[in-house]
Amino acid sequence: MNNASRTIPETMRAVSLRGGELALRQVPTPVPGPGQVLVRTLACAICASDHHFADHPEAARRDRSGMRVHAPERDVVMGHEYCAEIVAYGPDTRQKVPIGARVTSPPFILTPDGARVVGMAPDAPGGFGEYFLLSEAFVRALPEDVPAERLALIDALAVGWYYTRLGQAEPDRVPLVVGLGAIGLSVVMALKRRGAGTVVAADYNPERRALAEKLGADVVVDPRRTAAFAAWRTAAWGAPDEVHDRLALSGRPRCSVYECVGVDGVLADVIENCPPATRVFSAGGAASDTIPSSQAHLKGVNVQFGGGPGLDDWYETMDLVVSGGLDPQPLIGRTIGIGDLPAAFKEARSSSAPVRIVYTA
Ligand SMILES: [Zn+2]
Numbered sequence: 001m002n003n004a005s006r007t008i009p010e011t012m013r014a015v016s017l018r019g020g021e022l023a024l025r026q027v028p029t030p031v032p033g034p035g036q037v038l039v040r041t042l043a044c045a046i047c048a049s050d051h052h053f054a055d056h057p058e059a060a061r062r063d064r065s066g067m068r069v070h071a072p073e074r075d076v077v078m079g080h081e082y083c084a085e086i087v088a089y090g091p092d093t094r095q096k097v098p099i100g101a102r103v104t105s106p107p108f109i110l111t112p113d114g115a116r117v118v119g120m121a122p123d124a125p126g127g128f129g130e131y132f133l134l135s136e137a138f139v140r141a142l143p144e145d146v147p148a149e150r151l152a153l154i155d156a157l158a159v160g161w162y163y164t165r166l167g168q169a170e171p172d173r174v175p176l177v178v179g180l181g182a183i184g185l186s187v188v189m190a191l192k193r194r195g196a197g198t199v200v201a202a203d204y205n206p207e208r209r210a211l212a213e214k215l216g217a218d219v220v221v222d223p224r225r226t227a228a229f230a231a232w233r234t235a236a237w238g239a240p241d242e243v244h245d246r247l248a249l250s251g252r253p254r255c256s257v258y259e260c261v262g263v264d265g266v267l268a269d270v271i272e273n274c275p276p277a278t279r280v281f282s283a284g285g286a287a288s289d290t291i292p293s294s295q296a297h298l299k300g301v302n303v304q305f306g307g308g309p310g311l312d313d314w315y316e317t318m319d320l321v322v323s324g325g326l327d328p329q330p331l332i333g334r335t336i337g338i339g340d341l342p343a344a345f346k347e348a349r350s351s352s353a354p355v356r357i358v359y360t361a
Contacts, residue, residue: 008038008087014129015341016075017054022342027075030125030133032090033112037134039084039103043148044127045332045358046341046348047156048181048262050078053120056287066114069121079127079359080107080119083142083151084134093136102148105138106314107155127152128341130361140315146322149335149358153328156356158317160186161326162309163281167256168194173279174236174253177201177217177260178228178270180208182331182355183283184260185215189326192216200235202228205351214330229273246276246300260284267303271296282306331355 012029015022032038053060053068060070069076083104089095097103107118107126118134119126126132142151164187167175175191177184180203191199192215201217203209209220221231230240236253243249255278257270262284268291270280276299285306296303309317320326333354336344344357 008131012130013338014075014077014125015338015345016077016128018075019072020054022054022345024339024342025075027077027129029131032088032133034090034092035110035136036090037086037093037103037136037139038088038090038131039134040087040131041079041082041084041127041129041359041361042102043083043152043335043358043360044079045081045149045152045156045356046345047081047356048183048348049080050119050345051349052285052287053078059287060120067108067117067120069116069123071122074122075125076120076122077125077129077132078119079129079132080117081152081155081356082118082127082132083148084127084132086139087131089136095136097139097141102142102144102151103134103139104142104151104154104318105134105140106158106311108135108138109133110135110137128338128359130338138311140318142318143322149332149360150328151321152358153331153356154318154321155314156182156331157186157189157321157326157328158309158314159183159283160188160190161317161320162313163187163258163283163304164190164194164196165313166304167258167279167281168196170254172253173256174232175199175256175258176228176232177212177258178266179203179259179261179284180205180212181260181351183262184208184258185211185331185355187258187260187283188212188215188217193320193326198235200228200232202231207352208355211330211355227273229275233275243275249276254278257281258283262286264289267291271299271301271303274299274301276300278302280304328356332358334358335360
């Protein structure tokens with residue numbers, strides 16, 4: 001390590017997952033390996049993927065890519081939505097970005113043992129600690145005049161940017177966003193940014209619906225009052241009448257559904273109720289789902305499970321957040337200190353919690 005302009009402590013405060021317990025602990029400050037950079041956390045948001053990682057160790061065990069590592073006996077410092085500043089470079093680095101510069105990176109890091117998701121392996125600590133590591137190859141410098149907590153949400157917005165790139169590739173697709181958590185709202189923002197004509201969005205939570213409206217959703221539905229697909233058909237076709245016959249679809253706009261709930265059964269419900277020739281984006285990623293494949297087959301439904309965002313989607317989103325083309329500020333409910341992270345982590349599980357709670361240093 002070299003070029004450190006500030007003294008790097010041997011240990012740091014970090015909220016780590018160990019033995020299934022999330023707690024504020026004193027842990028060794030990570031040391032950057034070849035190609036890596038030590039950064040100081042400026043802001044890091046709590047994401048539903050962190051809950052998923054903590055709650056479903058079997059998912060990490062099943063991940064054959066090795067990018068998520070389940071290690072219950074070791075400290076895993078989560079946090080993959082971050083903004084940070086460069087503190088020191090490891091060996092074999094080009095050091096083009098100066099020490100002290102504000103940076104971010106997609107949540108991936110290259111280690112001597114393979115690629116990891118930042119914050120989902122013991123050797124890839126994330127932003128829930130005072131310091132963490134990034135790969136120099138992925139790091140990009142950020143301007144000082146955009147608040148760090150806003151820059152920390154690039155990763156959250158990249159999800160919507162990715163799905164809408166696929167979902168709106170054909171011009172006649174009218175979108176329906178099901179579930180208005182962080183992913184659903186990022187989809188709404190991305191759809192408006194991409195110029196989608198009519199955006200229909202559904203959620204049971206009135207605050208989330210109000211937020212979607214503020215972010216540009218044109219038709220906002222409470223599924224308790226109106227079936228989401230009836231609202232979609234009225235918006236897209238002018239009447240709530242169902243069309244089952246593929247020939248009768250001729251000349252009508254097709255549907256792109258963004259499933260952003262992530263609860264078992266929602267995808268099946270979408271497939272049962274969507275019009276023929278619908279494209280479904282399973283962004284919510286339920287833990288284990290059963291889908292009516294015969295219905296999907298009859299209707300010619302196309303389902304995309306995950307698969308992104310890619311690096312290009314991520315850096316495009318970064319540029320948009322930096323330029324103000326996408327503004328994550330409305331998603332930020334509150335900023336907190338590191339000691340508040342364990343309690344906020346619990347709170348963030350509730351659908352009535354702010355979309356994002358962000359730790360700022
Ligand atoms: Zn996330």
